[in-house]
Amino acid sequence: xxxxxxxxxxxxxxxxxxxxxxxxxxxxxxxxxxxxxxxxxxxxxxxxxxxxxxxxxxxxxxxxxxxxxxxxxxxxxxxxxxxxxxxxxxxxxxxxxxxxxxxxxxxxxxxxxxxxxxxxxxxxxxxxxxxxxxxxxxxxxxxxxxxxxxxxxxxxxxxxxxxxxxxxxxxxxxxxxxxxxxxxxxxxxxxxxxxxxxxxxxxxxxxxxxxxxxxxxxxxxxxxxxxxxxxxxxxxxxxxxxxxxxxxxxxxxxxxxxxxxxxxxxxxxxxxxxxxxxxxxxxxxxxxxxxxxxxxxxxxxxxxxxxxxxxxxxxxxxxxxxxxxxxxxxxxxxxxxxxxxxxxxxxxxxxxxxxxxxx
Amino acid sequence: xxxxxxxxxxxxxxxxxxxxxxxxxxxxxxxxxxxxxxxxxxxxxxxxxxxxxxxxxxxxxxxxxxxxxxxxxxxxxxxxxxxxxxxxxxxxxxxxxxxxxxxxxxxxxxxxxxxxxxxxxxxxxxxxxxxxxxxxxxxxxxxxxxxxxxxxxxxxxxxxxxxxxxxxxxxxxxxxxxxxxxxxxxxxxxxxxxxxxxxxxxxxxxxxxxxxxxxxxxxxxxxxxxxxxxxxxxxxxxxxxxxxxxxxxxxxxxxxxxxxxxxxxxxxxxxxxxxxxxxxxxxxxxxxxxxxxxxxxxxxxxxxxxxxxxxxxxxxxxxxxxxxxxxxxxxxxxxxxxxxxxxxxxxxxxxxxxxxxxx
Numbered sequence: 208x209x210x211x212x213x214x215x216x217x218x219x220x221x222x223x224x225x226x227x228x229x230x231x232x233x234x235x236x237x238x239x240x241x242x243x244x245x246x247x248x249x250x251x252x253x254x255x256x257x258x259x260x261x262x263x264x265x266x267x268x269x270x271x272x273x274x275x276x277x278x279x280x281x282x283x284x285x286x287x288x289x290x291x292x293x294x295x296x297x298x299x300x301x302x303x304x305x306x307x308x309x310x311x312x313x314x315x316x317x318x319x320x321x322x323x324x325x326x327x328x329x330x331x332x333x334x335x336x337x338x339x340x341x342x343x344x345x346x347x348x349x350x351x352x353x354x355x356x357x358x359x360x361x362x363x364x365x366x367x368x369x370x371x372x373x374x375x376x377x378x379x380x381x382x383x384x385x386x387x388x389x390x391x392x393x394x395x396x397x398x399x400x401x402x403x404x405x406x407x408x409x410x411x412x413x414x415x416x417x418x419x420x421x422x423x424x425x426x427x428x429x430x431x432x433x434x435x436x437x438x439x440x441x442x443x444x445x446x447x448x449x450x451x452x453x454x455x456x457x458x459x460x461x462x463x464x465x466x467x468x469x470x471x472x473x474x475x476x477x478x479x480x481x482x483x484x485x486x487x488x489x490x491x492x493x494x495x496x497x498x499x500x501x502x503x504x505x506x507x508x509x510x511x512x513x514x515x516x517x518x519x520x521x522x523x524x525x526x527x528x529x530x531x532x533x534x535x536x537x538x539x540x541x542x543x544x545x546x547x548x549x550x551x552x553x554x555x556x557x558x559x560x561x562x563x564x565x566x
Numbered sequence: 567x568x569x570x571x572x573x574x575x576x577x578x579x580x581x582x583x584x585x586x587x588x589x590x591x592x593x594x595x596x597x598x599x600x601x602x603x604x605x606x607x608x609x610x611x612x613x614x615x616x617x618x619x620x621x622x623x624x625x626x627x628x629x630x631x632x633x634x635x636x637x638x639x640x641x642x643x644x645x646x647x648x649x650x651x652x653x654x655x656x657x658x659x660x661x662x663x664x665x666x667x668x669x670x671x672x673x674x675x676x677x678x679x680x681x682x683x684x685x686x687x688x689x690x691x692x693x694x695x696x697x698x699x700x701x702x703x704x705x706x707x708x709x710x711x712x713x714x715x716x717x718x719x720x721x722x723x724x725x726x727x728x729x730x731x732x733x734x735x736x737x738x739x740x741x742x743x744x745x746x747x748x749x750x751x752x753x754x755x756x757x758x759x760x761x762x763x764x765x766x767x768x769x770x771x772x773x774x775x776x777x778x779x780x781x782x783x784x785x786x787x788x789x790x791x792x793x794x795x796x797x798x799x800x801x802x803x804x805x806x807x808x809x810x811x812x813x814x815x816x817x818x819x820x821x822x823x824x825x826x827x828x829x830x831x832x833x834x835x836x837x838x839x840x841x842x843x844x845x846x847x848x849x850x851x852x853x854x855x856x857x858x859x860x861x862x863x864x865x866x867x868x869x870x871x872x873x874x875x876x877x878x879x880x881x882x883x884x885x886x887x888x889x890x891x892x893x894x895x896x897x898x899x900x901x902x903x904x905x906x907x908x909x910x911x912x913x914x915x916x917x918x919x920x921x922x923x924x925x
Binding site: 271278279281285288293301303304308321325433459465488491493 | 640641645648651655658661664667684792822824825850851852862
């Protein structure tokens with residue numbers, strides 16, 4: 208097998224950056240039509256793409272797609288990988304898994320770039336990254352696709368985090384809640400977590416639309432996970448006037464918050480309504496109201512983008528998938544943890560109701 | 567890179583089956599010392615193993631390990647993969663993921679054997695298989711390691727399912743329960759699911775040791791998952807004299823059972839005690855008593871077995887891992903879903919207690 212002609216070679220020949228080659232071949236906006244045509248011609252000449260029908264073997268590529276995930280043991284990431292794998296397998300592409308967990312792992316991955324020369328494309332799933340790390344990825348010289356996060360330079364598949372969060376918070380607003388909190392999550396090393404920023408923006412937007420003020424003590428930030436969610440809810444409950452509605456970054460965070468509410472014997476949804484985001488399998492089991500997203504579908508669409516970028520045939524049921532930004536939808540799923548707020552004052556089931564005005 | 571000298575070549579030269587080569591190189595019992603020495607010599611000659619220190623690249627192998635899992639989106643499997651990946655990555659081996667889901671997927675995998683010539687070793691994680699399919703794997707001519715299931719012909723890493731189940735059921739016996747049920751799970755296509763058989767054996771053993779009879783209507787078999795668990799519990803609750811203690815195949819099944827108990831307003835653990843197996847992250851959140859297993863550790867040890875079988879250095883902290891059957895331990899974790907049975911008659915909280923004799 209001869210080494211694959213890759214994006215770096217195309218970039219050198221065309222006298223442009225790898226990122227421009229990636230944008231041009233990937234159909235991402237920001238490259239002029241003339242440049243796109245020229246790069247496509249050079250790529251064809253260098254057999255980067257022989258023809259949509261040519262198999263990856265015929266064109267001497269690796270036949271492998273790398274996938275980088277920060278937490279394969281979590282439902283979201285493993286579901287994205289399952290969706291990806293199914294579509295790639297159909298196209299006889301193998302999936303190389305790179306689990307890049309904590310900051311140290313991440314530092315080492317970007318130092319060594321173990322995927323170099325081993326893959327035709329790399330799918331990066333919601334990995335917190337610095338700008339410097341983004342640039343390192345370009346040096347791989349292969350097609351890059353982002354899943355679970357947007358990108359300015361490469362094709363991506365991601366939900367609209369702001370819209371998803373806004374629909375969760377708007378549900379609370381519509382029920383009549385006026386004291387609404389958000390549990391945010393952070394990466395321990397302060398890496399950029401796009402989804403968290405997006406969901407915070409959606410939270411703010413929904414409050415604003417509802418004419419509600421944002422209170423600083425109603426935005427609590429904790430490390431991701433059920434334990435973080437539990438701690439955040441403890442903090443909110445300790446406030447002199449706790450919220451009646453809480454939006455949690457994700458279902459696993461919400462389920463931790465639910466545990467704190469149960470332990471504190473706070474009635475849900477009587478005293479506090481809670482809404483998550485994901486529709487994790489456990490949301491159904493804990494009767495959690497949430498905004499459903501579909502990570503396996505995100506994986507399938509990211510695979511379709513990979514196939515299109517590599518010039519390989521895309522399965523018929525994914526034919527509508529573009530390459531310049533895919534927004535799979537989300538859906539509000541109302542279950543048992545949300546209801547209109549009780550009369551103010553009766554909030555924690557501790558004080559008899561003396562004020563009216565609940566909706 | 568020249569093609570790897572593989573087990574099939576060694577087998578032909580030695581005039582033995584691939585399975586014998588695998589056993590001999592893997593240190594699995596059932597091969598005479600003389601044969602083992604002879605096969606090792608041929609393998610060395612064919613550079614199957616140059617030396618424990620030689621890197622995989624130096625010996626012209628693929629540098630990749632395949633992992634076959636039936637359900638990457640589930641906690642158990644994705645945790646095994648996370649453990650595997652971490653250790654393989656340290657040794658600069660790449661992980662090729664094969665998600666082989668339903669019966670149709672499985673049939674196709676064994677027809678095509680997509681891992682052929684692409685990996686130095688294949689780790690098979692708790693995949694239900696027919697004898698015919700096991701034989702097909704041998705034809706790959708690479709080192710095989712089983713995780714989450716034992717094997718007679720290849721090295722394996724698996725918990726003692728019978729012992730784990732027995733410790734769960736024995737916990738119920740010790741609390742004084744006499745009417746104990748088990749929720750079993752099946753593969754829809756009847757493939758052999760070793761863990762289920764092992765856990766049933768442990769259930770029976772614990773009943774016997776406790777001097778308790780096994781009742782046919784107290785063993786309910788459902789498809790794996792929370793929904794199956796919910797259905798099984800519905801059936802048990804519909805019996806004229808339901809059990810007071812229930813052991814569920816796994817935590818996700820138990821959590822489904824818990825949902826049915828809540829919906830039927832059956833007090834847990836007052837009327838029914840419930841114990842699972844796994845220590846899934848959700849077990850802590852639902853306060854479920856369970857027997858903990860540690861799938862990431864199973865993955866790490868399986869990776870160590872791979873390294874040893876390939877003649878590569880094993881990380882110091884895994885140095886004690888053998889190659890002829892590894893049994894990571896399990897631990898009973900007592901939480902809020904188990905307690906001594908209430909007085910008979912008060913069982914479902916529906917009938918006033920008229921009989922004594924609770925423990």
